[in-house]
Amino acid sequence: MNFLENFHISRFWVIALLTLAVLSPPAILAAERRGEAKIHVPNRNPGLEVEDLTGDLTAADLAQLLAGPGVEISNVNYVGGDLAAGTFIGGTGIIGFESGVILSSGQAIDVVGPNTADNTSTDLGTPGDQDLTDLSGFETNDATILEFDLVPNASVLFIRYVFASEEYNEFVETSFNDVFAFFVNDKNCALVDEDPVSINTINNGNPFGEGTATNPEAYINNDLSDGGGAIDTEMDGLTVLLTCTAIVNPGVTNTLKLAVADASDSILDSAVFLATGGVTTTLGDQIGVVRNGKFWFLDSNDNDQWDGCQQDNGEDGCFIFGAPNDQPVVADWNSDGFSEIGVKRGRQWFLDNNANGAWDGCDVDRCVSNWGNPRDLPVGGLWKP
Template sequence: MNTNWLRRLLGDRDSLPSAGRRRPSFRPYLENLESRLVPAIMPTDLTTGLTPTNLVQTLVGTGVTFSNVTYKGTNTSSAKFTGGMPSIGFDAGIILSTGLADSVVGPNKSTGTSKGLGTPGDTDLDAIIAPAKTNDATVLEFDFVPKGTVLKFNFVFGSDEYNEFVSSFNDVFAFFLNNKNVALLPGTNTPVSIKNVNLNTNSQFFRNNALPGDVSPATPPLLDIECDGLTTVLTVTASVNPNVTNHIKLAIADAVELA
């Protein structure tokens, strides 16, 4: 079983895998056509009748038994998508967002286009970035019964808070497998957040997409996606317990450093 960010921004089928001034929100990712010869990223959010169960089905594919799907967020903060290959590195998957999932559609036209959700944060994410606290969380959870012993997934983390808010906000994504965050930078115990992956920190995993006039603008041509920065495709391999129930929690949230 495999996943992606999730298929995600999480990614392919072989993978399963604020208070005060409102800032642009970030989104785990994932293109716009606009007279292009390549397909655009095409999000479909929950306002269309798509359900959280459909999102999980997109992640796990066929032949995987899953149950107990729960979702926290809004009908506009998650989506499934196609057409992501040119921009994010895999064609189809799901989007989890702290704003509007469909705002990922490119090209990049603004340093901050999405709206916050006005929803609570997540305590598990709070623990990762303490002493900061999270808000605007979107969380998808489910149980599954794998036949094998290994789960492999690809994901991409993107945000409109690059590059100007790297020192101010520490938005974060996590993939909890049986209560352990396995969405880490390759070969490390470092979780994925804008402070941990940017132009100056772990830059080998970062793709700059900032507009001209923004902080540290990218060299054209820009990627056909709205976010100002995103990770490369990150691949995680984790052990699972075969033929018994395992639990997955995918969570993303905005965060502000406490004074």
């Protein structure tokens, strides 16, 4: 074998090794990713109906639609493609609320069902967002951002939302960690166990049902390859209804940035649904019961089911507060945006001012004396002056 033959053989192995290195995971995974456009069937009813920003709808309209009780909105700014954001209706049996705003890393209309493919995608060709890149841990693309100022009338802000994606389930725990965030005064409040909500922080493992699941109780499978598809949306997976809670400065201007983006590439879209009036200082009330004047059982996770006490690794609130024959009363005693418990005993009121579910004495909690008659029924609320 001469020198030239040796050279060609050596060159073959060098190229082979370089090819393996280049195509090692996650590059092999990336090479397998293929996005395709969704073919839409018009006038499907019932189901999601989406209007994007290509017509008369404006970003200011989106922001005003989100403004709920206790919030005034101004100075709206939008960054992203006209196809990537809009409004929707028909979501009650699909995502958990009827209408609202959608922000997508692809076309907003692509969330419309039924689910026909695992890889619905649109490369918008728009840049990512550095704040989202920092959260995801991977470079982002196709960012869609809605920003505005808001003046709340209380110190706590709530945002109700659902996150959905085509990245589920086959790209869980990879670099394709599509992400979104709600930055309230520059701090993200879209969290699960203190981690940003994303593909890698809410899922049921990869392979589905076999890999290590992360917060699976917050995940709903809709992937055709994993027995899903019954939910009338193109998205292969979505979260349960989640609520962001953020501390804000009442009566003055605060900032809110809502953003979503693809991670590591520009295909397999993700979207976030936000409820009409879902940016608010007031949430709807949940149910609960009081037994024997002092045993409180509260539906803290708002699913209309009894899920056990939080002290016993359940999800609902259980407290002992009061005494037999006390009359229960609830209201927001400390202006934190949530209801606190309390009791009326004769003409005396004992109110859980520090919201810990226990009686801590009048120096810590709140006592009111000689208000009403012994047999009067107690009520609590925010009464108009």
